Amino acid sequence: MNQMSGKEQAEANQILMTLKEDRDSWTKVDAILQYSNLNESKYFALQILEAVIQHKWKSLPQVQRDGIKQYIISKMLELSSDQASMEANQLLLHKMNLVLVQIVKQDWPKQWPTFITDIVESSKTNETVCINNMNILSLLSEEVFDFGSQNLTQAKEQHLKQQFCGQFQEVFALCVNILEKCPSNSMVQACLKTLQRFLTWIPVGYVFETNITELLSENFLSLEVYRVITLQCLTEISQIQVDTNDPSYNDKLVKMFCSTMRHISSVLALDLDLAAVYKDASDQDQKFISSLAQFLVAFIKEHVHLVEITEEPLTEAKAMIHEAHDYAIQLLLKITLIEEMEVFKVCLDCWCWLTAELYRISPFIQPSTLYGVMNNVREHPRRMLYRNYLSILRSTMISRMAKPEEVLIVENEQGEVVREMVKDTDSIALYRNMRETLVYLTHLDNKDTEMKMTEKLASQVNGGEFSWKNLNRLCWAVGSISGTMIEEDEKRFLVLVIRDLLGLCEQKRGKDNKAVIASNIMYVVGQYPRFLRAHWKFLKTVINKLFEFMHETHEGVQDMACDTFIKIAIKCKRHFVIVQPAENKPFVEEMLENLTGIICDLSHAQVHVFYEAVGHIISAQIDANMQEALIMQLMEIPNRTWNDIIANASVNDGILEEHEMVRSVLNILKTNVAACKSIGSAFVSQLGNIYSDLLSVYKILSEKVSRAVTTAGEDALKNPLVKTMRAVKREILILLSTFVSKNNDAKLILDSIVPPLFDAVLFDYQKNVPQAREPKVLSLLSILVTQLGALLCPQVPNILGAVFQCSIDMINKDMEAFPEHRTNFFELVLSLVQECFPVFMEMPPSDLGTVIDAVVWAFQHTMRNVAEIGELFKEKTIY
Numbered sequence: 001m002n003q004m005s006g007k008e009q010a011e012a013n014q015i016l017m018t019l020k021e022d023r024d025s026w027t028k029v030d031a032i033l034q035y036s037n038l039n040e041s042k043y044f045a046l047q048i049l050e051a052v053i054q055h056k057w058k059s060l061p062q063v064q065r066d067g068i069k070q071y072i073i074s075k076m077l078e079l080s081s082d083q084a085s086m087e088a089n090q091l092l093l094h095k096m097n098l099v100l101v102q103i104v105k106q107d108w109p110k111q112w113p114t115f116i117t118d119i120v121e122s123s124k125t126n127e128t129v130c131i132n133n134m135n136i137l138s139l140l141s142e143e144v145f146d147f148g149s150q151n152l153t154q155a156k157e158q159h160l161k162q163q164f165c166g167q168f169q170e171v172f173a174l175c176v177n178i179l180e181k182c183p184s185n186s187m188v189q190a191c192l193k194t195l196q197r198f199l200t201w202i203p204v205g206y207v208f209e210t211n212i213t214e215l216l217s218e219n220f221l222s223l224e225v226y227r228v229i230t231l232q233c234l235t236e237i238s239q240i241q242v243d244t245n246d247p248s249y250n251d252k253l254v255k256m257f258c259s260t261m262r263h264i265s266s267v268l269a270l271d272l273d274l275a276a277v278y279k280d281a282s283d284q285d286q287k288f289i290s291s292l293a294q295f296l297v298a299f300i301k302e303h304v305h306l307v308e309i310t311e312e313p314l315t316e317a318k319a320m321i322h323e324a325h326d327y328a329i330q331l332l333l334k335i336t337l338i339e340e341m342e343v344f345k346v347c348l349d350c351w352c353w354l355t356a357e358l359y360r361i362s363p364f365i366q367p368s369t370l371y372g373v374m375n376n377v378r379e380h381p382r383r384m385l386y387r388n389y390l391s392i393l394r395s396t397m398i399s400r401m402a403k404p405e406e407v408l409i410v411e412n413e414q415g416e417v418v419r420e421m422v423k424d425t426d427s428i429a430l431y432r433n434m435r436e437t438l439v440y441l442t443h444l445d446n447k448d449t450e451m452k453m454t455e456k457l458a459s460q461v462n463g464g465e466f467s468w469k470n471l472n473r474l475c476w477a478v479g480s481i482s483g484t485m486i487e488e489d490e491k492r493f494l495v496l497v498i499r500d501l502l503g504l505c506e507q508k509r510g511k512d513n514k515a516v517i518a519s520n521i522m523y524v525v526g527q528y529p530r531f532l533r534a535h536w537k538f539l540k541t542v543i544n545k546l547f548e549f550m551h552e553t554h555e556g557v558q559d560m561a562c563d564t565f566i567k568i569a570i571k572c573k574r575h576f577v578i579v580q581p582a583e584n585k586p587f588v589e590e591m592l593e594n595l596t597g598i599i600c601d602l603s604h605a606q607v608h609v610f611y612e613a614v615g616h617i618i619s620a621q622i623d624a625n626m627q628e629a630l631i632m633q634l635m636e637i638p639n640r641t642w643n644d645i646i647a648n649a650s651v652n653d654g655i656l657e658e659h660e661m662v663r664s665v666l667n668i669l670k671t672n673v674a675a676c677k678s679i680g681s682a683f684v685s686q687l688g689n690i691y692s693d694l695l696s697v698y699k700i701l702s703e704k705v706s707r708a709v710t711t712a713g714e715d716a717l718k719n720p721l722v723k724t725m726r727a728v729k730r731e732i733l734i735l736l737s738t739f740v741s742k743n744n745d746a747k748l749i750l751d752s753i754v755p756p757l758f759d760a761v762l763f764d765y766q767k768n769v770p771q772a773r774e775p776k777v778l779s780l781l782s783i784l785v786t787q788l789g790a791l792l793c794p795q796v797p798n799i800l801g802a803v804f805q806c807s808i809d810m811i812n813k814d815m816e817a818f819p820e821h822r823t824n825f826f827e828l829v830l831s832l833v834q835e836c837f838p839v840f841m842e843m844p845p846s847d848l849g850t851v852i853d854a855v856v857w858a859f860q861h862t863m864r865n866v867a868e869i870g871e872l873f874k875e876k877t878i879y
Helices: 006-021 025-035 039-059 062-079 083-088 090-107 115-123 127-146 154-166 168-181 185-198 212-219 224-238 247-265 274-280 283-306 316-336 341-361 368-378 381-399 426-444 446-461 468-480 487-507 511-526 529-534 536-549 557-577 587-593 595-599 604-619 624-634 636-651 653-657 659-718 720-742 746-767 775-811 819-835 837-841 845-859 864-878
Strands: 406-411 417-422
Touching: 006 025, 006 039, 025 039, 039 062, 039 090, 062 083, 062 090, 083 090, 083 127, 090 127, 115 127, 115 168, 127 154, 127 185, 154 168, 168 185, 168 212, 185 224, 212 224, 212 247, 224 247, 224 283, 247 283, 247 316, 274 283, 274 316, 283 316, 283 341, 316 341, 316 381, 341 381, 341 426, 381 426, 381 446, 381 468, 426 446, 426 468, 446 468, 446 487, 468 487, 468 511, 487 511, 487 529, 511 536, 511 557, 529 536, 529 557, 536 557, 536 587, 557 587, 557 604, 587 595, 587 604, 587 624, 595 604, 595 636, 604 624, 604 659, 624 636, 624 659, 636 653, 636 659, 653 659, 659 720, 659 746, 720 746, 720 775, 746 775, 775 819, 775 837, 775 845, 819 837, 819 845
Parallel strands: none
Antiparallel strands: 406 417
């Protein structure tokens, strides 16, 4: 099969599959293994045998089972009889080991009570047999303890675990014997790899009541060939949570730690530039440093209290422990500087935990002005112990600070360019962990954090360390510690940072440099709303500066200006709608008077962010009349364009077939959605102005889309104009959904919104071709049901009559087609069941039966979100 291609290979594959499915094919396995010269054929034969053992083993006669078992054992012993044979048949031998493990899972201990004794005894006969037996035991450990819950019944898994633990003494004695005598490198390595598997589950007595910790930490770290696997074993031991108060267990851990550090210090001196060494190191050396980091982190997180020596004077034993602890922390600080991200994340996990521990000892900010000289007297001994280490750590965290959440400009399924917030990437998770660590570090010593940041900023200003990357990371770090200092300290620190950044902007030449610095200034000020709220003049200056940046065409600057503006608007909105000292009117009025000049150079997506930001500000105005006036002023520009389009369309709706005109409508609607999202229920005045026209546009475009589909078939939906028309319909539904979800005036919605909406939308949904139906109709109906509850009961028959059967007909052919319609439909039915349940009880039996069939259909889905909705149905209808 492997030597052919195309049709011949497909035929060969079909023959093999037929053979595999033959119920008696396993009886030919011994002949294939005996006479075939191809390892691929032998491997295939073992796959057949493995399947029989997994699924038919208990149904085979005992004599056949014994025959298979003995045959596999004899072939394994043959293949592992010497080093050359073992290396030549490595893959085949591994498969045989897996087959044997499957037999063991079926027969041990009832049918094969001597398995452990047999494997231990056979290990004493031959070195390569012993190595292979170690591999078998390692595989069995994985099958039972790591993956047992996936392929064993709970009772069987528990039984095998108890059996393994009960008979482990013989295996452990064999391992210790090998580690004490060290017969060969390959045998010791195999033993250490197997032992590492065992250490995750063996009873703690085997670790702390034997000499295994001494054997590992004293004998194998000095030899390069064993270092990595030995550290992995020591990491597993470090992760054991010891529940007993037996001091001998703690002594073992301390001795293991000190011995390990002593041997590592002979390999890695503290004056070594570990980051540079790691970059040029071999794979094995990089693995060693990575394993070392994991050991240090595991021991520190579980047992660091055992090696923290805080009292004086130091005895010889305590001095040795203190020295090991000092070396370990300094070494971990060196490893933290390594650029490799996975290694850094391991270290960061430890530092985040440790700084949180130290903070919780005495969780308060030490105001620099209050404590001053007395810090040394009052500081907790553990904090004193780590003070110098944490100072170094602050520099590392600042210089390596990760990027905060970012905004991407992407194209959606409808071909529209939209802004999308990225929140769940690895980069964001890293930023959050680093921010948390830096916040704790600042709480522990805000003066030192401030000093480190100002020193790094000075290096940027004097040119010593200036680079975009360094400046970005420093400003991300400055922004991450907002709120950690007392207000006076924060004010002084922020004024210094902004002053230096502005000076740097003046000093540097070139648009690129200025754009990067400007973006960082915007980011920093946006992170300190407490300072901005307390200093109106500074806040006003910042906002005016942002408005200037909104005209800067350099890539990214306008986006950053809009993002910073909305961030500040949310945190400081009240300050924009009141008359500030020395001002004659609220700043929001001044802003709206100059609206055209502010947004003239922004893209559509940026304008939408701007409108959402101003909407937040307007929402803070508590005077309803003033708020309505501000909304009208904000919406004046899009309303003017909207009124022109509607006036022309009322004369000739053919203008709504011009692509640019439809795009213009879409942009106006997106602007309305942005404002409505932040203004909330007060947006009713604006919606009232355009509501009837919205529904008219919806109907006109629906007819045009339907006509296009009728004429050109489903391909019409791929036409750019038709896609934009559908996008307009969708945006109208989004605007109405947003308004309804933000409005608690049920009477207004029921009397003014629902009747014309249902006339326009429900009929259109029902009569449209399936591919042109908007799924947002269903989600809008769900929101209406949730908001209005029982008040909507009289309308439920109309809703079900319009959307129920036609939606069912779209999704009942399979489990995957129309995924958005599918999810929204079941969410609508669920909301109807939850909010309007009495209506279902009054339905004719045939109609109720259809609804119940839909519920059953929901929880049969493989789509997780739909199946979960189905489960909620079941709970609601049954209980």
